[in-house]
Amino acid sequence: MREAVLDADARAVWASLGRSGVLSRDRPAEVLRSLLPSLDAQYSLGIVLSVCVQIATALPILRSHGPSGVVGRVSAEAARGEVVLALAATDAGAAGSDLMDLTTSARLSEDRVVVDGGKRWITNAVTADCALVLARHRPQRHFTSFLWVLVPLDAPGVTRESAGSLFSGAGVGHLTFSGVSVGRDHVVGAPGRGLAMFARHVATERLAGALWASALCRRVLADTRRVLAARPLGSGVAWDNAVVRDRFARGLVEARRVEALCSSFREGELVDSMVVKVAVAESVDRVLAVCAELLGAESFADGGVAGLRAEAAMFGVAGGASGALLAGVADHADYLLGGAR
Amino acid sequence: MDSRFADMLRPFLKYAGGAEITLESSLRDLGLDSMQAIELLFAIEDTYQVSLPDELLTDTTFATAGSLWAAISGARQC
Structure with missing residues (x-):
């Protein structure tokens, strides 16, 4: 398409x-x-x-x-668009959503920072000029034990590896840091505020995912609708068929659900962002499943809906896997039901 | 420790119930997890209009209500 x-x-x-x-x-x-x-x-x-x-x-x-x-x-x-950035949070030494246990380290001295460790499934890893690397500068399992370091990806000790062909154009890959030494002035913000800074902005990333999902659902549904209106079926076209219309309507309802979630999103609100992200991931998959089913074999063409659906599973993984987020949602059950935080 | 601080803490401490929060109260034992600790940091900095200094951003500062209150008090005097 x-x-x-x-x-x-x-x-x-x-x-x-x-x-x-x-x-x-x-x-x-x-x-x-x-x-x-x-x-x-x-x-x-x-x-x-x-x-x-x-x-x-x-x-x-x-x-x-x-x-x-x-x-x-x-x-x-x-x-100015002159430098491409990667955000390297997901760690090679810990489960994707478990940042507290990440093992990539940043040893601080008076004028240097030395980074060791690895990051996996990083968008732009293969193509970026610099990576913002979330690293541990203290051993304690506490949110104050982390910082961000800006690492030029041509620095000695950095290796990059492509993660494969999915997400074409995203440069997804894995990064390894082996004794990578940069100036202390490459620490972003204050040491100890790494996870707090991430929390400030991850809600926006989740809103971005929801807005994107909304646009994607609307576009794919519109494309599917055009195909169905032109595809011969019996004496008319597929769109005339009651079962087809019912299936399509269910997809449309899911898409509107995503739009409503985007509209109600309170910017910067972490708990909302968890709820929205889980819901959007489920709705996108339902919409794309409906469209793939209605389009039939055509959905398996290059750039088709079946391939898109496989890639869109990312909405349930990147930025916090649905399972981990549901645990957070349960932790805030009273607040979400109208009680105190 | 002022009462406003105790009131601020309580919603983040899921095991606190109606018990009094004292200077010795262990925040972790009362249910302060990592995500809630981050939200608590934001709440403190918004409410008291302070920024906790780098050297106080440690697990020790967030160990008890008293240690956290001491950090806030120190930051307010700067």
Whole structure:
């Protein structure tokens, strides 16, 4: 359905957004609300993923450091689209959603930071110029034991490995850091605030996912509707069939559910973001399942809905797996039922 | 420790029930998990208009109501 966009380059898209000035705005949620429908319409899922991660999380974390020093300089370059960023949180030494047990370390001295460890399934890992690396600078299992380090990915001791062909354009891969030494001025924000900074911005990343899912569902449903209206069936077209219409309507109801969740989202609200993310992941899969079923064999064509559905399973994994988020939702049951936090 | 601080803490401590929160109360024993500790940090910094200094961002600071209150009091005087 969108063959023309599959060869686009994520770096070129990022550079174009930078030149337009949109990346310099400091309200990422508003930027994403305005950008995502057109990004989804024009580019592959991988390219949208590449852009989304940077706008929702990487740039805001860099920006929170302020304009000074090397971090401030890279932040400005990224906002101009000249530097591509990776956000390296998911750790090779711990389960994806278990940041508290991550093992990538940052040894601080007076003027240096030395990073050792690995990060897996990182968007833009293969293509980025710099990675924001979440690392442990103290052994205690406490949220104050983590910091962010800005690591140039051409630094000695960094190796990158592609994670395969899924999410084409997103440059997903694995990073290894072996005695990577950078100046102490590469620490982003204050040591000890790494997880808190992430928490500040991960809610926006989840809203980005929901907005993107909403645009994606709307587009795929519209495309499916056009195919059904033109596909001969009996003496008419598939769209005339009551069973087809019922199936399609169920998908449409799910899509509207996603839109409603986006509208009710309170920006920066972590608990809301967990609920929304779990719900959206389930709804996207239902919508794409309906469309794949209605389109039949056509959904397995290159760029078709079946492949998209496999990639869209990411909505239930990246940024917090549904199972882990449901545990958080249960922890806040009283608050979500109207009680105190 | 002012009563406003105890009131702020209580919603983050799922095992506190109606018991009094004292300076010696262990925040972890009363149910403060890592995510809630982050939210508590945000609440403290918003409510008291302070930023806890880097050297006090440790597990020891968040160990008891008293240690956390001492950190807040120190930051307010800076």
